[in-house]
Amino acid sequence: MSRNRIALALIATVLTMVAAFTLAGPRTTRAAPSLAAEGKTIYAQRCEICHGENGDGKGPAAEIMFPKPRDFTFGEFKIRTTSSDSPPTDGDLIGVIGNGMPGSTMPAWKNVLSKDEIAAVAAYVKTFSDAFGGEAPQPIKAGNRVKPDGASVARGAQVFRDVQCFKCHGDAGRGDGPSALKLKDDYDNAIFPADLTQAWLFRGGGTANDIYMRIMTGMTGSPMPSFADALVDENGNPDEQKRWDLVNYVDSLSPDTAPEPQAAIILKPIDGDIPTEPAAVQWQSATLYYYPLVGEIMREPRDYTPSIKGVWVRGLYNSTDLGLLVQWDDRQQNTGAEGQPQDEIDVQFQTKVPEGAERPYFVYGDADHPVNLWTWTAGASVGVEQTGKGSDSVAPQAAQNLTTKSYYTAGRYSVVFRRSLNTGDAEDIALSSGVFVPIAFAASDGLRGETPGHGAISSWYQIYLGKPVPATNYVWIPVAVVVAAALEALLLWAVRRNAKRDA
């Protein structure tokens, strides 16, 4: 009886194992095609709109994009850890699909698709070209990072000049080098060298490791070459010190993530004059604020791909004047000659200090709520006060009260705007300390054919002239400390006296 049972159990176990093996066998061999088939469904749902049904980068949404969605039939990929003539590894593809390509419309899919789904769609992307036919590509090996101290960064700056990165990326890395404006990618689209001071817009990420890989492997399909052959020692072996010095230098030019825009620009009063020179040292003492800009796509014609991504602002004020130093990166100075529009920057204020919550429309105001614009154009290189009552009705004011001074160096504009706090002009914002005043920024780049109102713009933020703290306020601090110490001394004395008496 019991022997029968054991036999039965044995047979059952053997049968289950055989069944498991036969079922599992075919599944492993069929894995690759079914992975790609599963990817096809995801691709149709998520990627086709940009990359096109046939993977040729001609999806319906491609038209308004710059850079264009990738044409996968070329088999060219920018974000690789493999040498410049080989395709990316599966890990590279999965990584770039998951993280997206910042600064382009290629979205990060890692919070939308599961790991398996990303692997599947990556497998499907590989089927569009025969670049992946050969052996599995091998990642290159990076040596240990050299400590990113001042000496390494200084050596890296020299390497940057020696191997001529500046030809494309410019002396200060702002993507404004002598060849910057003439570049085309393999698909015959214009392409600009990255602005190395804005690493959060790097397609492949802004960490030191990311930068190492982009420089050593190049970005296939774009003019960004591989420098693996240039950064070698006299025997032709990889010179890891030189490589990492260069990486440390590039990494030092920018934080990895975008600066957080603050809700308000908060200024402290100063005693002396407001400097008019953008290079004046006083500006260094003012807090630096960053505001990102988006394309003006609120109405036709819409600018989906503005070239100016953000402005940096510093402010100073004294008892009579307000000064703002506004800086932004622009690859070329366009003064309106050569048939291109001129570069322009606008600082927008709500004309009246807001009483209720109501505000002007952030795109140059509206009929009922005008805005006061401080406009600087590169052609005349002077600032003009304007009144905006909507994007189609912006006009210079009769009374002009603005002083500006500007310069352009190494791919960056710096403009100082200075105006008295209260001009007495009803069309001007009257500024006084202790109130929040709405402020916004707009910029247009003539190089890309942008015109005022069809460039880049920010939402409303606020500016606040801090009330000076009366010197007498500070007196309370030592007073409070002394009183606290005196009370302590009293307590100490009382406790000790009691203790002595008790003893």
Add this chain to the structure above:
Amino acid sequence: MTRFAPLLRHRLTQTIAIWLIAFGIYRFAIQPPIPSSLLTIYLGITTVVILLWVSSDDRGLNELKAPLTALFVERENRNVVGLRWLILILIPAFVGWQTYLRVVPRVEAPPELRSIHPAPPTTITFEGKTIDLQTAKNPFRDASGKPDAAALAAGKVVYGTHCVFCHGDALKANGIFADSLNPRPADFTDPGTIAQLQEGYLFWRIAKGGPGLPTEGKGWNSAMPGWEGTLKEEEIWQVILYLYDATGQHPREAGNQ
């Protein structure tokens, strides 16, 4: 346990424990949270009551006083003397710091509150045609509410060519402009957006954008474009189909508002 019993019975331990429990209750258990000024008053009263209670008999008073007296009188034990100096210095420093915070006030921008779904108008004029938002029906749904397949495909293209920069490919407010906008674009996968609304409401929002919002919606700050003049009436209905289909949400039924 027995080792801790004397400690637990000690009046100083009890005082501290009761005080901490009271603080915990005031701070975390009361909902909605009470303002900090009120919290200070409550804690002040509690402190006085606890002190009165412990010091109401000699034992309590002595137990409370003894450690403090020891701390203030001790001359031999280096640690206790060190602790005394630390406390003597920290208290005035703390008082000075608190005074500094009060005499030099910090400024913070007032928060921008907006009503996300203000009441819509009853009718709107779209390209010269009056549309009643209460009764407007999506012409591309059949009687059972099923979307027309061709219209849905067309809606996806409208979305990809007009909405993707802000609302993002995954309809999760993840477009490249999204992080730079305040308020952020609507996240259509969030049950708090389109699932709360009728299709007529969406038609109004898409046609008129931020500038079409009433005052409480604070449309002057909204980057949501008005699409009248760019998109045709059918295209707006088509993109609405796509918003619901792609997110798996359903429009709110009419008369259910």
